[in-house]
Amino acid sequence: MIANLKLLLIAIELLFVTFSYAQKPVLVIHGGAGNISKSHIPDSLAVKYKAKLSEALRAGYAVLERGGTSLEAVRTAINIMENSPLFNAGKGAVFTNKGTNEMDASIMDGATLNAGAVAGVMHIKNPINAAIEVMLHSPHVLLSGEGAETFARAQGLEMVDASYFYTEKRYRQLKKAQERESETQGYISPWLNDFKFGTVGAVALDKQGNIVAGTSTGGMTNKRFGRIGDSPIIGAGTYANNNTCGVSATGHGEYFIRSVAAHDISALMEYKGLSLREAADEVINKKLKEMGGSGGVIGLDKNGNITMTFNTNGMFRGYIKQKGDPQVFIFK
Amino acid sequence: MIANLKLLLIAIELLFVTFSYAQKPVLVIHGGAGNISKSHIPDSLAVKYKAKLSEALRAGYAVLERGGTSLEAVRTAINIMENSPLFNAGKGAVFTNKGTNEMDASIMDGATLNAGAVAGVMHIKNPINAAIEVMLHSPHVLLSGEGAETFARAQGLEMVDASYFYTEKRYRQLKKAQERESETQGYISPWLNDFKFGTVGAVALDKQGNIVAGTSTGGMTNKRFGRIGDSPIIGAGTYANNNTCGVSATGHGEYFIRSVAAHDISALMEYKGLSLREAADEVINKKLKEMGGSGGVIGLDKNGNITMTFNTNGMFRGYIKQKGDPQVFIFK
Numbered sequence: 001m002i003a004n005l006k007l008l009l010i011a012i013e014l015l016f017v018t019f020s021y022a023q024k025p026v027l028v029i030h031g032g033a034g035n036i037s038k039s040h041i042p043d044s045l046a047v048k049y050k051a052k053l054s055e056a057l058r059a060g061y062a063v064l065e066r067g068g069t070s071l072e073a074v075r076t077a078i079n080i081m082e083n084s085p086l087f088n089a090g091k092g093a094v095f096t097n098k099g100t101n102e103m104d105a106s107i108m109d110g111a112t113l114n115a116g117a118v119a120g121v122m123h124i125k126n127p128i129n130a131a132i133e134v135m136l137h138s139p140h141v142l143l144s145g146e147g148a149e150t151f152a153r154a155q156g157l158e159m160v161d162a163s164y165f166y167t168e169k170r171y172r173q174l175k176k177a178q179e180r181e182s183e184t185q186g187y188i189s190p191w192l193n194d195f196k197f198g199t200v201g202a203v204a205l206d207k208q209g210n211i212v213a214g215t216s217t218g219g220m221t222n223k224r225f226g227r228i229g230d231s232p233i234i235g236a237g238t239y240a241n242n243n244t245c246g247v248s249a250t251g252h253g254e255y256f257i258r259s260v261a262a263h264d265i266s267a268l269m270e271y272k273g274l275s276l277r278e279a280a281d282e283v284i285n286k287k288l289k290e291m292g293g294s295g296g297v298i299g300l301d302k303n304g305n306i307t308m309t310f311n312t313n314g315m316f317r318g319y320i321k322q323k324g325d326p327q328v329f330i331f332k
Numbered sequence: 333m334i335a336n337l338k339l340l341l342i343a344i345e346l347l348f349v350t351f352s353y354a355q356k357p358v359l360v361i362h363g364g365a366g367n368i369s370k371s372h373i374p375d376s377l378a379v380k381y382k383a384k385l386s387e388a389l390r391a392g393y394a395v396l397e398r399g400g401t402s403l404e405a406v407r408t409a410i411n412i413m414e415n416s417p418l419f420n421a422g423k424g425a426v427f428t429n430k431g432t433n434e435m436d437a438s439i440m441d442g443a444t445l446n447a448g449a450v451a452g453v454m455h456i457k458n459p460i461n462a463a464i465e466v467m468l469h470s471p472h473v474l475l476s477g478e479g480a481e482t483f484a485r486a487q488g489l490e491m492v493d494a495s496y497f498y499t500e501k502r503y504r505q506l507k508k509a510q511e512r513e514s515e516t517q518g519y520i521s522p523w524l525n526d527f528k529f530g531t532v533g534a535v536a537l538d539k540q541g542n543i544v545a546g547t548s549t550g551g552m553t554n555k556r557f558g559r560i561g562d563s564p565i566i567g568a569g570t571y572a573n574n575n576t577c578g579v580s581a582t583g584h585g586e587y588f589i590r591s592v593a594a595h596d597i598s599a600l601m602e603y604k605g606l607s608l609r610e611a612a613d614e615v616i617n618k619k620l621k622e623m624g625g626s627g628g629v630i631g632l633d634k635n636g637n638i639t640m641t642f643n644t645n646g647m648f649r650g651y652i653k654q655k656g657d658p659q660v661f662i663f664k
Contacts, residue, residue, distance in 0.1 A: 113590045113623065119560070120476060140559045141589045144452060145477055147558025226479025227472045228451070235567040235592035257473045258445045260567035260595040267599035291445065 023209040025064030026304040028319040029056055029077050031087045032198035033250045033296035036314025036330060049086055050328045053318045056080040057326035060202060065323070070204035070212035070246075071109060071132065078105075078128040078216050081200040085167045087316075088198025090126055093165050093218025095174035101165035103218050104232040105131040106142075110211035110240035117232035118152070119144040122165075125158040128216040131232070133157060142232060170221070177222040198316075199231055201248025203240070203300050211302065213238050213246035213262075220253070229253025235263035242302060244269040245276050250315065251288075251295010259287055265299065276301040280309040355541040357396030358636040360651040361388055361409050363419045364530035365582045365628035368646025368662060381418055382660045385650045388412040389658035392534060397655070402536035402544035403441060403464065410437075410460040410548050413532040417499045419648075420530025422458055425497050425550025427506035433497035435550050436564040437463040438474075442543035442572035447473050449564035450480040454497075457490040460548040463564070465489060474564060502553070509554040530648075531563055533580025535572070535632050543634065545570050545578035545594075552585070561585025567595035574634060576601040577608050583620075583627010583644065591619055597631065608633040612641040 031053060041049070060077030064070070082090025093101040105127035106117035116135025119142065124130045130152040134143055143151055153159055199217035206212075215238045217231040230237035230253035237253065239262035240246035247262040256262070261283050268279035280297055288295070289311050296310025298317060308317045308329070318328035363385060373381070392409030396402070414422025425433040437459035438449035448467025451474065456462045462484040466475055475483055485491055531549035538544075547570045549563040562569035562585035569585065571594035572578035579594040588594070593615050600611035612629055620627070621643050628642025630649060640649045640661070650660035 108590075115590050138557070139586065140557065141586045142560040142565075144558035144560055147556060151557040224479060225470070225472065225483040226476035228474040228476050233474075233565060233567075234589050235565075235595060239592070254471065254473045257566050258440075258447050260571070260592065263567060263592040263595055264599065267596065267603060271599060271603035 022207050023205060024304055024322055025061065025207055026205045026300050026306060026319065026321040027057055027060045027064060027073055027077060027202065028298045028300050028306045028308065029053065029060070029081070029200070029202040029317065030248065030250055030296070030298045030308070031081055031200050031316030033310040033312045033315035034197040034294070035312060036316070038331060041330060046330055049316055049330060052081065052084050052086055053316060053328040054326040057318050057320040057328070060204060061320045064204060064206050067207055070206040070210050073204040073206065074107065074202040074212045074214040075128060075132060077202040078200055078214050079126050082126050082128060082216055085169070087200045088218045089200045089216040091165060092167055092170065092198070094170050094221040097222050097224035099174065100162065101218055103127045103216070104228060105214070105216040106232045106234060106238040107131040107135055107212065107214040108234055108238050108240040109135065110213070110242040110246055113241060115141050115234045117142045117234065118148040119228045119232040120226060121145070121148050121152070122162055123149055123159045124152050125160045125164065128214050129157055131214065141234060173221050181222065197251055197295065199250040201238070201250060201298060203246040203248055203298055205300050205302070205304055209242065209302065211240045211242050211246035211300065213240040213248050215248045230256035230261070233257055235260050237262060239263045239266055241266050245299050245301045247297050247299040249295060249297045251312070252293050255288055255291050255293025256295065259283065259291060259293065261288065261297065265297065269301070276305055277307045277309070280307040284309045284311050354539045355537060356636055356654050357393065357539055358537045358632050358638060358651065358653040359389055359392045359396060359405055359409060359534065360630045360632050360638045360640065361385065361392070361413070361532070361534040361649065362580065362582055362628070362630045362640070363413055363532050363648030365642040365644045365647035366529040366626070367644060368648070370663060373662060378662055381648055381662060384413065384416050384418055385648060385660040386658040389650050389652040389660070392536065393652045396536060396538050399539055402538040402542050403439070405536040405538065406439065406534040406544045406546040407460060407464060409534040410532055410546050411458050414458050414460060414548055417501070419532045420550045421532045421548040423497060424499055424502065424530070426502050426553040429554050429556035431506065432494065433550055435459045435548070436560060437546070437548040438564045438566060438570040439463045439467055439544065439546040440566055440570050440572040441467065442574040442578055445573060447566045449474045449566065450484070451476040451560045451564040452558060453477070453480050453484070454494055455481055455491045456484045457492045457496065460546050461489055463546065473566060505553050513554065529583055529627065531582040533570070533582060533630060535578040535580055535630055537632050537634070537636055541574065541634065543572045543574050543578035543632065545572040545580050547580045562588035562593070565589055567592050569594060571595045571598055573598050577631050577633045579629050579631040581627060581629045582647070584625050587620055587623050587625025588627065591615065591623065591625065593620065593629065597629065601633070608637055609639045609641070612639040616641045616643050
């Protein structure tokens with residue numbers, strides 16, 4: 001009888017320990033940083049953005065709450081943003097100089113440091129899913145162009161006609177960019193600074209304490225020459241490491257590549273002892289800014305602390321933690 | 333008269349200061365790391381490799397000695413290796429699964445953190461030159477495929493027919509790889525570990541104290557799906573920063589991408605105070621090895637200290653400093 005009672009007490013204690021140590025899940029997302037001011041985004045549009053960000057957060061967080069992996073949460077949240085024409089990823093991707101939509105995406109698993117990415121894909125409905133397949137089912141990290149599509153098709157991913165990605169709004173942006181370009185007579189375009197960058201990204205921490213970060217984008221309006229930005233580059237646009245943090249970036253990709261921004265945030269935490277917020281501030285508001293690079297990052301650390309740091313005047317962003325409601329923001 | 337004498341003395345002093353403070357130039361190169369043992373490389377072949385490495389070192393160092401930039405020294409050294417069928421870059425690039433040669437290259441300038449890269453190019457005689465053009469004459473960092481070739485052609489680079497890159501030796505390697513692949517029934521090829529990786533790279537420090545790093549490669553034999561390795565990825569295969577070091581990597585690229593190897597070496601120096609050699613040892617012999625990644629790096633720091641660190645049994649490598657003869661090595 002007493003032995004049984006002891007066993008019961010031990011069982012209760014074990015349950016308690018398990019619950020108190022189980023990581024509280026956290027999800028943080030972005031839908032792009034840039035010149036996003038109230039004059040660009042009327043209230044009616046802001047409502048739509050906030051609703052879609054909230055939907056992505058709720059759906060991703062539901063995965064985490066029922067014990068799902070951070071990988072599934074990131075995929076779920078990003079798929080919702082990829083499927084919305086509000087963001088520059090999947091449906092809603094910007095147009096290249098040739099009038100095509102060429103998308104990039106990447107994913108990294110902080111538990112294994114495994115990673116996957118695709119660049120310049122034109123027929124994969126959800127590029128982040130292709131990045132995940134590369135990570136899980138190939139010996140490679142980065143696949144590009146038609147080869148990446150052949151791989152995605154073989155993995156059974158949903159493929160779509162290129163026309164699926166056509167949106168009137170993005171096409172007008174291309175035409176506007178090309179008009180301004182011909183005025184400035186060159187592709188080094190000063191108008192770039194006027195532009196919103198609508199890359200999407202998500203970073204999740206699951207109950208098992210694993211961090212996953214993912215990013216998906218249509219790149220830069222009017223891009224040419226097979227330009228690849230930071231989004232499919234591990235260390236630049238995406239990085240995750242259970243020992244430090246997970247990060248997804250958005251902005252003028254070339255600067256994020258040159259400053260190896262996402263990995264630099266992790267390195268500042270690991271080697272210099274900075275907090276996630278301090279590290280993100282150092283990279284986004286100091287290093288990147290001094291180089292002339294604009295954009296931002298979202299991230300979270302292994303304890304569930306988050307950051308949403310940007311040096312532009314707006315970033316579509318939000319987070320959700322501890323059964324709370326989604327917290328979503330647009331302007332500074 | 334006394335005023336003139338004073339001016340003369342000041343001039344002499346200035347000259348002295350200039351000479352004593354002028355950085356002693358250094359150049360370090362590699363021609364790939366891998367399973368390079370004496371049984372694979374007969375003496376007669378070793379002599380050829382050493383002669384070509386010495387030629388590249390001498391030519392690159394001559395640029396530095398006459399006051400040229402580290403950028404020109406890196407270009408000169410890499411061009412010589414790209415033009416030699418001994419290495420897996422330019423002429424001598426390995427074949428893809430489709431029987432094509434698709435090359436990657438990147439360059440980074442440690443003074444400005446500017447960078448350029450190309451991926452999957454098939455008709456540019458010297459891919460490193462295309463990477464340099466991207467850095468100097470485009471607002472982008474990474475261009476890919478046909479778009480990158482269109483850009484290179486517009487910059488006046490030397491273009492060649494795809495047949496220029498055909499070499500009997502590399503074609504036989506492809507056939508051998510494909511035979512083994514059909515035996516193992518999959519593209520996750522255990523034979524990869526048997527393979528030599530012949531990527532080339534160079535890092536230079538010029539008299540002005542500027543560091544430049546560059547890397548050029550044909551990638552992985554039998555690669556498919558538009559696979560991009562670490563060589564064109566800033567932070568993975570190439571990194572340079574005057575405050576820390578310049579690094580060029582060679583090996584199983586996927587591991588270098590996942591570990592953001594080149595930037596990690598720089599970060600360990602900048603944030604943790606490690607020497608270049610300690611940092612390279614930490615990344616190549618600890619972190620990378622624990623992940624199962626094989627390969628190596630060459631690098632130099634702002635004081636001209638060099639490293640040539642690898643966890644394979646050989647790396648074609650060498651350096652030259654202070655008017656000395658080239659020092660070249662192959663085995664451990």
